Amino acid sequence: MALTDADVQKQIKQMMGFIEQEANEKVEEIDAKAEEEFNIEKGRLVQQHRLKIMETYDRKEKAVELQKKIQSSTMLNQARLRVLKAQDDHVGNVIEETKKRLSDITRDQAKYLEVLKSLIVQGLFQLMEATVALRCREVDVSLVQRAVPDAIKVYKQATSKEAVIKIDTECFLPTGTFGGVELSAMRGRIRVVNTLETRLDMIAQQLLPDIRNTLFGRNPNRRFLD
Known part of the structure; x- marks a missing residue:
């Protein structure tokens, strides 16, 4: 029995609907996979930059701490030198005062x-x-x-x-x-x-x-x- 034009058109529409549905499903699959890969790559980049930022701040924090220690040590040494100089000056004054009393002998x-x-x-x-x-x-x-x-x-x-x-x-x-x-x-x-x-x-x-x-x-x- 031969197909009428109406039957042919109906079959074509069915095939086109099937192809369109397959295409939509494929597009959705590709979009989902692309989004998944995008999220993975985004997470990797975010983590990578986070680690770099943490390393940068860690270095800066260590540099600041080192600078504090250097300044503290410098100030402490300067204070010690001032104390030693003051002590030396006082000892020198005591000796000079003693020399002035030598005339008593x-x-x-x-x-x-x-x-x-x-x-x-x-x-x-x-x-x-x-x-x-x-x-x-x-x-x-x-x-x-x-x-x-x-x-x-x-x-x-x-x-x-x-x-x-x-x-x-x-x-x-x-x-x-x-x-x-x-x-x-x-x-x-x-x-x-x-x-x-x-x-x-x-x-x-x-x-x-x-x-x-x-x-x-x-x-x-x-x-x-x-």
Whole structure:
């Protein structure tokens, strides 16, 4: 039985409807897959950028923390240096004040005579020369003349050596010297300065740790003692 035109048109419409439905379903499938892939890629990119942002801020945070530590350490060191300078200045002032009081020693003639004798003996032991030149303050010449014989006697008893001391009565110790003597030999090539100032400086250097402890207390960061 032959198909009429109406049957043919109906079959064509059915086929077109089927094809259109298949096409729509395929489009929906493609859209769904594309959206899924888009969401996956979007999530991956978002996570990637999130990690980069976190790494950037982490680096910045560490840099800020490091800068804080550096600034804190710098300020702490500067504070320590200021404290040390203030302590050194105070110790220096104490020593300078002590030097000003050295003149008190020379007021007691009997005690100062013994001091001069000891300083001369020490100088002789250091030089160990037969002929020694001696300088002193102009006001001390008479006391030094009295101290020299006893000093030579002590030196001779200890070393069995003779010594001649020539007191310089033209070139005296500089103005401002608080007392003591200066001995030299071999035409001034070797010299021993035994003024009260130099002796005080020597003692101050030796006792500097004790002076610091007395003035400021023991340093808790110091593990070893001299």
